Amino acid sequence: METISNGNGGVRNRHVAVFAFPFASHPQLLLTLVQRLAAATPTVVFSFFSTERTNRGLFSERGCDNILRYDVSDGLPEGYVLPGKLHEDINYFLAVAEKEFKRGVQVAEKDVGMKINCLVVDAFLWFSADLAEELKVPWVALWTAGACSLSAHIYTDLIREKYAELKGSAGLNDEIVDLIPGFTSIRLGDLPSGVILGDLDSPFATMPHRMGRTLTKATAVLINSFQELDPGLTKNLSSMCNNFLNIGPFNLVSSPSKQDEFSCITWLDNQKPGSVAYISFGTKFSPPPHELVALAEALEATKTPFLWSINKDSERHFPLGFLETTTANGLGKIVPWAPQVQVLEHVAIGVFVTHSGWNSVLESIGAGVPMICRPFIGDQPINTWMVERVWGIGVRIEGGNFTKLGTCHALEQVLSADASSKGRKERIGALKDHAHKAVGPNGSSIQNFNTLVGVVTGATL
Template sequence: MSSSQKQPHVLVISYPAQGHVNPLLQFCKRLVAKGIKTTFATTLSFSKSVTFDKNNHLINLETFSDGFDDNGPDEIVPPEVFFPKLREVGPKSLSDLVLQLDRPNVIIYDGFLPWALDVAKRFRLMGVAFFTQTCAVNSIYYHVNRKLLTVPLTDSVVSVPGLPLLENYETPSFVHKYGLFPDVQDLVFNQFTNIDQADWVFFNSFYKLEEEVLDWMGKLWHVRTIGPSLPSIYLDKRLLDDKDYLVNILNPKGSECMNWLNGKPKSSVVYLSFGSMTQPNPEQMKEITCALTDCGFSFLLVVKSCEEDKQLFAKLVLKQGLVVPWCPQLQVLAHESIGCFVTHCGLNSVLEAIGLGVPMVAMPQWSDQTTNAKYVEDVWGVGVRARPDANGLVSSRVLGSCIREVMEGEKGLQMKKNVMKWRDLAKEAIGEGGSSDNNIDEFVAELKLMF
């Protein structure tokens, strides 16, 4: 070990998607604040498609290869090509990075990259799994991986320890639509092939949010929650100048959104966004347009630009709304004018809404979002699901009813009380002496014992 290695050095490896990069980078900030040297790495091809905060001087940024290093930022590789190549090239590239860094002491790896744990063990390093989806969702995947839950599903109701009873369709789409997305489903199920070798298992959650399933998982692994992984200014305010994530996949039109919101009354605006990975189809967008027209509330809609969408919203925007291709979501959710968040229910968006006290209308698209939506409505009581018809379409009538319920209904008042309760619990968890903060301290103390 070189003389420069007088302190623990953690290498954090992320799957190349913003929903994974953001929470892992936020965790890096927490480690740095507690005196741990930290290097963050994602794929070279992904790094070309995002903008990293140039003011970051504390986290070392590195890249590894996914086999598509020469790709431009707009080149999309289909899953059936990307995943096998990443599994083939990733371990060798990560091993080279470990040697280049003069061997860090710990590899914290994204659960989507289980081969990184094999690399850690090959170098006799501590290996730590970090999951960016809920404990509930990952418990379902674990049960499928270990053949404790048989797929395709045959029963209308699914029972998993530590979870409420789930209707078939409330499981992740890779479970209740088994076989429809074969490459992605293999990715999520195979996260648990070697999990028993991990020294620690981290979740971007907090204990009181998923208490029962965490207690069950604690019988299997050294499990700890370290979240919610949001910028400190929105929670405990203990990290200096931590106002945003360090990376953006697009350049948000912050000033336009915020200036527009500044002119709106408190809790009067419906904010709609469906994440960076998926977008409602044209038929669904028409239903959304009709719902917004009928409701009459002011709205801020994030939708990827296309000519058809521009024509759909042109007249409506003049009267009551603003449509943008992207926006600074944290700043928007923190604005007092926001009364409701219509969301796809990706975990980062759900945690942001909870952390900022905004009730939700859940419109899950795929993946873990269907299970997250179940929890939003039935477990945490912080929103309502806009349920699709037999063809998978959420009608304008259903969506409009859900928006009105959150914005002005009696049930909406209870949702607002509930989300404020969870907001306070989130702040408590990540604040000094909270459950997540104590878990991070416990991990840091073990690292420092190495020296």
């Protein structure tokens, strides 16, 4: 067995290559996992590969402890400025990714002085299965979203085959029974982008399709969730994949930012328990101007206290005087950024108005806060389906878009003291307990993580 000194008197005896998908929250989530693994396996060195731009945001220097940073090309021609076309940056990256990661492995092996023993990759990078086979090492794939969307991608061929038969009689709003194993029913329009909707031949749609066909080859498939959330889906995916391991929620095993530069927590301290609507659509999404107006008008009409995290540019779409009036009368606080985990955990929060990104859904469950969902793209619609129809812990905004009347109704539904609202709070409270137990001593996610450590170190192979 190869060994090298770690520079601190210890010995490194394994070398793991980590391939990131350098978009949205994917790299940060993968690094969170690697940091946990690095802490648990001090004799393993991890070479983390992503684009220079992404790595710059993740690392303050070349690397730290037993995690080393390596940059790969983003595929953009030198000096090229992206015109803002959807997924164009992803398409450029995918065109060079396989070649770049292979090159990077050779550089890291020479640099570290040790051959790669294992690949830990973002599941989107399906082609890395071939490299793992070539290197004769375990291939570990991380799916950063939920079991619901992963199931849709694994069963894409089946769905497309069935949908072809249903096309004449079923529209996107129709519920289809027994379309995906583990689902009692699903709405066609809520399937993730690229399954049956959009340009199915685009690189962005091909990527998850190829991934779904390839994941059954993986030594282990990791998911940022906990098995008590989706027992039926977990059972089915476990029958399809080797070592299907729920190892989350990540937000409960990593330290959230304590920064609160806009005094969100101080403001919440002065609000009544369970009264505040926290509003955030992440960093990449924002409703169109007319929906922002409708949401603002609904907050005023219902006199709902609110904390709204929104970029400065979007504030210009607010109704005339909304910003000044709600700030002056103490009804609301508008900030460009909020410490979301801390905010959701605050006793004043009664509802989370969200785009239903998977991280946001998990953070809401971890804090026991019901949701009002306005999904946009990707896995957000199927996450919304789960929130409303499967787990019963939130509602979808009527018609899929914010209107004043529909938003007033949603706020009243979730924040009222009636039986249905109490039921939602009880159900999400139960899921919160399951989530915290999963990452507690001897919890299911901790046991699964220990299994992963055995795979990465070679102890269970």
